[in-house]
Amino acid sequence: MSKRVVVTGLGTTSPVGGDVASTWDALINGRSGVRFLTDEWAEEMPVKIAGRIAVEPTEVLERVKARRLDRSSQFAMVAAMEAWADSGLDAAQAAGDLDGDRVGVAMASGIGGVTTLLANYDTLKEKGPRRVSPLAVPMLMPNAPAANISLYVGARAAVNTPVSACASGNEAIALAIDQIRLGRADVVVAGGTEAAIHPLPMAAFANMMALSKTASGEAGGDPTAVSRPWDTARDGFVLGEGAGVLVLESEEHALARGARIYATVLGAGITADSHDIAQPDPAGRGGSRAILRALHEAEIDPNTIAHVNAHATSTPQGDIAEGLMLHATLGAHATDVVVTSTKSMTGHLLGGAGALEAIATVLALHHRISPPTINLDNQDPEVELDIATKVRDLPLGDIAALNNSFGFGGANVAVIFGSV
Secondary structure (H helix, E strand, O other), X not given: OOOOEEEEEEEEEEOOEOOHHHHHHHHHOXXXXXXXXXXXXXXXXXXXXXXXXXXXXXXXXXXXXXXOOOHHHHHHHHHHHHHHHHHOHHHHHHOOOOOHHHEEEEEEEOOOOHHHHHHHHHHHHHHOHHHOOOXXXXXXXXXXXXXXXXXXXXXXXXXXXXXXXXXXXXXXXXHHHXXXXXXXXXXXXXXXXXXXXXXXXXXXXXXXXXXXXXXXXXXXXXXXXXXXXXXXXXXXXXXXXXXXXXXXXXXXXXXXXXXXXXXXXXEEEEEEOOOOOOOOOOOOHHHHHHHHHHHHHHOOOHHHEEEEEOOOOOOHHHHHHHHHHHHHHHHHHXXXXXXXXXXXXHOEOHHHHHXXXXXXXXXXXXXXXXXXXXXXXXXXXXXXXXEOOOOEEOOOOOOEEEEEEEEOOOEEEEEEEEOO
């Protein structure tokens, strides 16, 4: 477990940008990607807004390739291609200098190929079994994004697909850390993806009162103001879509090839609430244990944490529980940490959220600035945190940042990154 893990590549496609550069520019400038849905089916929906992808993957992928991938896999491939090139490993692969036996993938999804599944079920009902696509299964299976990335990068070590609802993307990163530290791989392409802006998931989330009621889309309303973590007017999350991918590498392997290093990956903690299938433990005990485990694994003092990219989805109970977690784990230092929720701009990417927010966390350390939380007009008095409402500078020197993810089923994942 002595191997140090570093981040050498980043890739994303999100509601606020089609790549890392445009996404980061939008985040630090407080630009939201939430907008009204223009699909015909949205007219009948109780919720009419979402964080649609900024750049359609068909503008990046070859048309034939795109048609053989579910939308969730399309997002994953776009992000993975960028991250792989950003790491410089594409050149090593092309030159034959990369051992595929030492390359792994950990690509998560909370729901998987739901658009392919439901589209083919509609075809079955309307046109009969002979019209169902022969590619339906390899497109809809939850491990399709991971499998397609493995084919692209030539990964022959473990290719895994963590599925832990909204904690999935962060759990994939935690799994990748273990693969490298245990000596099972030198490089792991890790992240999460989700493509659930479809009438069935949206109706289901709306009917269980998880989505913001403000998202009903009244005439003249501003969709960009609906996702408002920690604000007293918050009443549910806004659904988003997209993917985030990080290339994680043993420090030894990265230094040997002269790679640029964005950040170190210091530690991760994974726990479960065993409380409720949908609601978090109101005291935040499971999440607190995940953060404490991450701190223990990272072998750092809580005072080293300078920044938190919070899970904070804009739900009444969840935002308060996370505040309690940070106080329980960071103590008096909790009010000194710069906290943000980028979901205020991207919406909630479910299984892709943790990975996209990990990229934002890494870039915050790399550039020493924190993106703001937008739409925070009246901070909930029960949340005693220093929440950034504008771009904030982070301290110089050796600092760390925490990325939290929590999901249905009581899944809790905390990952700590360190500066370089």
